[in-house]
Amino acid sequence: MPLRIGIVGGGIGGLTLAVALSNLDVEGNLEVDIYESAPELTQVGAGITIWPRTWKILEKFGLTEELLTHLAPGQHIPDGVPRLAFQFRKADQEPGVPIRDLILTTSPLSFHRASVQQVLLKHLSPSIRCHLSSHLVSYSAADPNLHANAQSAPIRIEFANGSTATCDLLVGADGIKSGIRKQVVASGSGVSADERPSAALRMNGIADPVWSGTIAYRCTVNSAVLARKMPGHRTLTTLVVYCGKNQHIVAYPILQGSVVNFTAYVADPAKEGTKWNGPTFEDVPREEVISHFDSWEEEVRLLVHNALNPSRWAIHAIRPLESFISASANVLLLGDAAHAMTPHQGNGAGQAVEDAYILAHLLAKSAASSRPVAVADIMKVYDAVRRPAANTVHDASRTHGLLYHFNAPGMSDGSGGYLAAMDGEEGWPPERLGRLGETIVSDWKYAWETTAEEDRERALSMLG
Ligand SMILES: Cc1cc2nc3c(=O)[nH]c(=O)nc-3n(C[C@H](O)[C@H](O)[C@H](O)COP(=O)(O)OP(=O)(O)OC[C@H]3O[C@@H](n4cnc5c(N)ncnc54)[C@H](O)[C@@H]3O)c2cc1C
Incomplete structure (x- = not known):
């Protein structure tokens, strides 16, 4: 019987997972349903930047040729030629001054969100069913007594319109306000079974998004x-x-x-x-x-x-989660549901794409095997690979906000801190701005200098 995957949320994360599974499940061992609250799939907000690391994943799914048709004239396809990729300026003065010009051989590319969504939708396999106006209210694991163990018990999903559905793996791709996250966190995931009752109390509120102090x-x-x-x-x-x-x-x-x-x-x-x-x-x-x-x-x-x-x-x-997977059911979190972060590295959607890439490869490898891996074990590998990586980007995004606003701690130049020096009488000598530019860039290089292949290979080898 095919493994039934229920994806809740048809944003960039949920749709990318569906497209990835469309590409990788060549033998039809997986059955995929997308459940989306909205009556139609639309992306709010305007632009989105895609970094080379994410771009290479989209390339593997055959999406980039069409995406390139939406590019602005000054933007270039990643062709290995060094070009001005982006500029940082100190602009709260007249005239502004450069902080750093970044020349890259593979530049980040910017799109309207609707363009990205349109391309994703075009590449969904016709076998994937998309259920609109389906707002998940809650999920529950079916009676474990009817199954060999709780980890193989199917998940029952309940929707606001009174309908229900069943799946073997529930993927919570329901965005920053994720209701599934609340249930996953309440399951006490990330802690041992002994600690769970107190942990559930301790984690009360951890599942909720908090304001970053920024508009x-x-x-x-x-x-x-x-x-x-x-x-x-x-x-x-x-x-x-x-x-x-x-x-x-x-x-x-x-x-x-x-x-x-x-x-x-x-x-x-x-x-x-x-x-x-x-x-x-x-x-x-x-x-x-x-x-x-x-x-x-x-x-x-x-x-x-x-x-x-x-x-x-x-x-x-959200605050970085201790686990992206449920301790008591085959449910995991993906995209903003797992790691909603501030947008200062322009990489939240990029991380959702990486979640989808790793998870799809794990599911496809297991499904194609004559001895499929238990869903719970696939989830553990997903969590072990994706959680530290996404939470690192979560932290780095926050730090980038502080850097752009000249508020970052830890930029000491040995004389009492970079911030103090910048705000002080010394003003803004070019070498200080240069150092700020270097710090901004150094924490971000993974986005254009590395690929997700190492993580993918590690995840697949962990699956055994
Ligand atoms: C100002 C700003 C700028 C940004 N810029 C960038 C950028 O340049 N690059 C980048 O990579 N990222 C950027 N991001 C982050 C990026 O927008 C998000 O990380 C990304 O959209 C998350 O995708 P997602 O699919 O996880 O969630 P979403 O896009 O929020 O999708 C969640 C989906 O789930 C549905 N849903 C919710 N609840 C339910 C339910 N109970 N039942 C069924 N369906 C449900 C929603 O309707 C929605 O369609 C930016 C964010 C902001 C705020």
Whole structure:
């Protein structure tokens, strides 16, 4: 009998897993259902950056040729030729000054989220069933007494519309507000059976996202308008990070260059971990965005003064989880459900793609074998490989936010800390900015200098 996989959530994580399984399950040993709350599959938010490490995975699934048709003219296919990949500037002054220009042979590429989703949907195998308007309310493991052991007991899923479904492995790809995460954490995963009752209490609340103290304004600008006002505005062709005290903007072209997407972040570091009072997402007048950046360099002012459809998002993240898998049922977490992080390395979706890549390979290898591995053992390998990796990126993303905002600790130059020196009378000598640029880049190199192949091979060898 095929292994039945229920994927809850049709975001980038859930869809990538489905596409990966479409590619790898050549013998049809897996049966895949996607359950999505929304009545249709749409991606909110505008742009998304894909790093070479993630790109190489998408390449293996045959997605990149179509994605490339959505590129802006200044962006280049990863062809090994060294090019300006992105620029960091200190922009909270007039004129701004460069922090670091990064030349890479394989650049990050930026897309509209809807373009990525459209390509993923096109590559889903027709055998994968997609159930829309299916909002999971809870899951339960079927009566273990009817099965050899609890780890092979099927999972019963209940939906808000009263329907139910059954699967052998439930994948919680239900995003940052994941309800499945709450149940997985309550199962006391990551601790021994003896510790579980107290751990469940201790972990109460750990499953909930917390406010990062940062808000983000997501906006677009018409490229033609921008080019008219400042021909050669660098964001028409290049990914630019404009940094300043407690604020930064990330901007890049999308939709074949017709639009510049930018996200403007405003942080209050003292509020990290406190409760956000207000809607997580709200349309706001352009003046609200302008009010934060009106003293910045001219090219930033041009962006905010021409911002279209600004919306304000309260940036939440979860605390790193002790486990991505349930201790009591065949249920695991993937994507933001497992590791919702701040967006400062632009890599949350990249991590979801890596989760999907590793998990799909494990499932396909087991399914193709004459002696399939128990689902619980596949889950353990997935957790052992993906959790440390994703949680490292989770931490690095937070640190990057601090670096962009000149708030990072631990950048000591031996004279009392980098921050103190930067804010002090010494001002901003180029070597200090250079050191900041180097620190930003060094923690990020994995995204363009490494691939996920080592992790994949390690995971497969752990499966035995
Ligand atoms: C401002 C900002 C900028 C970002 N920029 C980047 C970037 O440049 N690069 C990058 O890699 N990442 C970026 N990210 C992170 C990225 O957006 C997320 O990590 C990624 O979208 C997570 O995908 P997901 O599939 O795990 O979750 P989601 O995309 O949130 O999908 C979850 C899906 O589950 C569905 N769902 C939820 N609950 C249920 C339920 N109970 N039953 C059924 N379905 C349910 C939802 O409707 C949704 O479709 C950014 C994030 C932010 C906030």
